[in-house]
Amino acid sequence: MLRIRKTDLAHRSCSFYRVNPSCKKRALDQTFLSASASLPEGNGGRKVGAGVTYMRSGFGIGAAWQKARNSATSADTETSQLSTSYDFGVAKLFAQTGRVNNQSTRNRFDIHGVGLSVPLGPGRAFAQYGVLLDASAADRRTVTLGYSHFLSKRTDVYWAAMSERVDGLSSGRSFALGLRHRF
Template sequence: MQSAFKHLALGSAVFLTALGAQAQSSVSVYGLLDLSMGSTKAPGGSSVKTVDSGKMTTSYFGFGGKEALGGGLSAVFKLESFMRAHTGAQGRFDGDTAFARSANVGLSHTDYGTMTFGRNTTALFVSTLMYNAFGDSFGYSPSIRHYFTSGTTTGDTGWSDSFAYASPTFGGVRFGLAGANKNSGSTVSNGGNWSANVGYGAGPVSASLVIQRVKKDGATPVADTRTTQLGGSYDFGVVKAFAQYGEVENLSTPNTYKISGLGARIPIGAGALLAQWGQISPESGADRKTLSLGYVHALSKRTELYAVGMNDKVEGLSSGSGYSLGIRHRF
C-alpha cells in the first residue's frame, strides 16, 4: 500500500509539473473579416459596383504563440495570412504568398525587447496606419494609399528574409531596427533593405519618426527609394487629431514625393466620425489630393458597421471616387 501511495504521489507530481509547463506556453487563433458593398472609380477611370473584401481593413487569419523560458525571456512566433473573404481566395491578389502578413519566430525579453526573423511588418507601415484616422485601410486611408499604392514608396508592407528588433518602452520612448537581406542569385531582388524608427507615447500624445531604404521587393527591377516619415497624434477627448509628413526619394528615377496628411476621429456614442485628407506633391508629375469621410458604429468590441466615402483627384484626370457600406468583425 505504501508503494502504491508513492507511485500515486510521483504520478501526481509529474502531472502537475506538466500542467505547469503547459501554463507557461500559449497559442491563439485570431483574425478579421471585412466585407462591404459599394462603388469605386479610379481617377480618370469608370465607376464599378462591387462586393469587396478588406476595404477598411484587409481580411486575414493568423496563429500566434508565446512560450515562457524563464528569467523574463520568451519564444514568440506569428503566422498570418491575408485573404479575400468575398471569394474565399487566399492572399491580397493572385500570386500573393501564403503568409504574406507575417511569418516569423524570435525571442522576447521584458527588459531587452524583441527580435524576430522571417517575414516582418515594416515600421513605416505601422507608423502610417497609426497616425491617420482610417488606420490600415487600403480602400479609404489617403495615407496608406499615397505611400503604398501610388507608385511612391517601393517595398511591401512586410519584408521577407528579414530581421526586426523592437525595444521595450523607456519613459514613453521606444525604438526599432529592421533589415531585409538580398538572396544570393535571386531574380526578384537587387539589394537589401533597412529601416530605423523611434517613437514616443504618453497620455494623449503619440509621435514617431521612421526612415527606411528599399532596394529589394517582390518585383524586378526594384526602384531604390529612401522614405522619411514623421507622424503624430493628440487625443483631446472630444476629438483625436492626426498629422503626417513624409518625403520619398526615388533614387532610380530620380524623383521626390512630398506626402502630407491631416485627420480627425470624433467619438459619437457607440461610434465615431472619421475624416482624413492627404496630398502627394511630386517634384515631377501630377499632384494627388484625397479626402475620405466615414462613420463606424460598434455593435460590440469585435463587430463594427461602417459607411465611408472618398474623393480622389489626380491633376489632369477626372476625379476618382468611392463609397462602401460594410461590416468588420474580429475573432
C-alpha cells in the same frame, strides 16, 4: 525585426513584468522603438528600416525611415515619415508628412495629411485631407470621410467615402465598407 518596448507604470507594489490587478495605476507612459533589416536577396537586394513612436497623456509622435534596393542593379528607394496626434477627449487631431525618393525612376513624392476623429455614439466619425505632391507629374488631393461602429473592444464595422482629384484630370470617388477584427 528587433522590437524594444518600455512600459513605465506609476503604481504601488507592482513589478515591471507582472501587474497586479489590485494596483491603482496613476499614469501609463509607453515608448516603442522598432528596427528591422533583411539579408541580401538572391539578386543582391537589401532593405533596412527603423521607427520610433512615443505616446503619453493623449499626445503621440512617431517617425519612420526605410531604404530599399530590390536588386544589385537597381538604385535605392528611400522613404521617411513623421506623424503626430493629440487626443482632446472630444476630438482627436492628427497630422503626418512624408517623402518617397525613388532613385531608379528619379521620382520624388511628398505626402502630407491632416485629420480629425470624434466619438459619435458607439463609434468614431473621421475626416482626413491629404495631398501627394509629385515632383515629376500631377499632384493628387484626397478627402476622406467615414465612420467606425464598434461591435466590441476589438471588432468594428466601418465605412469610408473618398474623393480624389489629380491635377489636370477629372476627380474620382470611391467607397469602402468592411469588418475589422484586431488580434
